[in-house]
Amino acid sequence: MASKGTHALSLRILAECKTTKARTCKLHLPHYVVDTPVFMPVGTQGTLKGLVPEQLEELDCKIMLGNTYHLGNRPGHELLKKAGGLHNFMKWNRCLLTDSGGFQMVSLLKLAEITEEGVKFQSPHDDSEMMLTPEMSIQIQNAIGADIIMQLDDVVHSCVTGPRVEEAMYRTIRWLDRCLKAHQRPHDQNIFPIVQGGLYPELRKKCVQELIKREVPGYAIGGLSGGESKDDFWRMVTLSTEYLPKDKPRYLMGVGFAVDLVVCVALGCDMFDCVFPTRTARFGNALVPTGNLSLKNKKYAKDFSPIDDQCPCSTCKQYTRAYLHTIVTNETVSCQLLSVHNVAYQLTLMTGIQQSIVEDRFPQLIQDFFDKQFPDTDYPQWAVDALASVNVNIKKS
């Protein structure tokens, strides 16, 4: 087992929920201390929807994501190295996490082909053939310099079945070993392996068992949130956390809808990321405890209240729904104002969860959350089942 001090990370569990698998922790990383459960907004190309780092700090955001595939393309890892890493380049002094680039290759590039060596793909700039190997992914991530980096995994669409899933799971483990070997900065960058295995419980279990044999600072749960049924989704999540060691952080990749966050915290996950809150902002949607407001809608033309009068963000303190209605999708300012709000919404939700775990009233928070999101008590059945599996029975009041 890992002895303390070998990784650039330490996790201190502050409190565990007495009912569910939820816990709240202090995650010490090279650039900052992060409170978990945490939502991490996605700043794909070294910037987040027109916001400056200072605005994210004001929202008390402590960790954000960058995408290795995009950053490797533009500006490229050589430049980031010269700039002294992404932190310095974009002037963000808190924590960063980068993915491996593999997921983008498979999802964005139609012609990607996976071999034992790596992911072969066609350059988006010209037609030349290129290869992303586990070693290269780590080399780029070392240049970017994020606090947490990801192994390159063999990504299979979550709806694929059959022997390909098993092949991908075993390849992911082989690639992990190559990534660990290639990793040049274990003293100040934490590499997370990724649990794969599709929707097959025995493969997931096998994968976790293999991963925990390796010396790693934390774990990611991957290959989910790609269109599989929610029923399969939550079962794979809870199975993964069941076998992962308690003393290390668990990062559930690509999950960030409010309902999913609440349920997956209950299932024992610590870290989440999703482009949804900032992407939906661009289309004029604001997240609120009751769901979301489409500010393009004419019904807000004379609504002089803030998006959410309980929200502490600068948008809600200064702007009305009516004014936002006049600028959404017309002026770039609206995109920033809604991004500020939506990130604030996600972060406020998470700090509320942290607090409730400390005070051992997380189950009550879950009930209140569902009451607001689903006033007609039409709770999604998967969520009801998932929560029941961790002893929370949401009541149709």
Next chain:
Amino acid sequence: MKFVVNSVKSGGCRLGVMSDFGLHGKKIVETPMCMLYTRRGSAPHLTADMLKKIQWLPPMAQMSVTNMIEHHEAIEAYKQGIGKFANMKDYIVYTALHDPATEVMSGQNDTATVGVWSKSGKVRLDVEMFVKVQEAFKPDMYQALSDGDTDLKAGKKRTNKSVTRTLTYLDDILERLPKSQVLKDAAIFGVIEGGNSEFERCRSARETASRDVAGFVIEGFHNQGPQTELFKISDIRDIFKTTLECLPEEKPRLMHGAFPPDQVLEALELGLDVFDSSYPYHVTERGGALVFDFVHIADPEDMDGNKAVQKGWEIDLNDKKYFEDFGPLIEDCSCYTCKNFSRAYINHLRNTSELLGSVLLMIHNFQHYFNYFEAIRRALAEDKYEQLKTHITKQKKYIRLLTLTFILSQTVYVAVQTESGLRQWP
């Protein structure tokens, strides 16, 4: 609104003070002044929090009827005016008829109405509607309804019509105003039209000046929009001068459009007092950063000053040469962008079409341009205007050289591109 010309300085530049505004009675505005350009009530790309990071912000914001007309009913229901509606309550608000950064379509006006284009289509604005909209917006200052659909090539008939119609609109508005409690304290600016006709210009100026207006908007030389950047004040110097001579000294004169640094000075010398900041907006939109120098004016032999004149008005952040340039846009610039971010980062943001690129450039460009106006006022007050002008003129000469070099380099660039091999990843 009160306006006092404190002194007329070298070349004809006026130093003045505007005060006693309707909703913002206590505010004082020094002229020459450049208003904050806004789109739908917000500074382009900037939230209120980001706007606050800019130094030398003017106390006055320009908003336009065209931008917001489709929302006038909501603003009317809001009851507190467009400034507060747009979270800009600390700003003195001036409402222009059109957006100075967007070209106004020709052939939209008739005897009774001015056609303005909003997102939901064309709106015919008659005097009744115009007053209703202004009552909803509650500006401190506003431009009267006008037919400015002329340029330097406009024919005699069109020019005559634009003057006559604009005067008729003004008379109808002035007749309607006593009934308006809301616009009682708002200052109305009469609009001087007349295309390139000295006769019509003088008729417009004299007639408008004889009416009860607080100031004047000079219009009808161009159709607004980005092309106004290429407009040369020198082409209209004589007619402009004659026009302004027909106007009373003690009322402010305002002209819309993009004024590069040298054009600002030319317009000032002809007696213009108020400008808008659509110029730094256009520069931002094309990915430029203003770098012209107005700091090193004291000593013509000053080494820094000589170096400074060799940069031109702006640099192009789309240019590959900034890819690895970790310096700020301008060394020693005190703006938020230069204090925190590098040319290389902004180049990356432009390359990837990220919003933050526009945000950072807008902050820098606004601050640079507003600071320039501050420098102009200071130079006038300290009798150093001629030095400032010499310094700006030097840079203009250098720009001509740059333009020539640019055309040549483009030819070379194309040649090199065809020769160069394919890019490697990563």
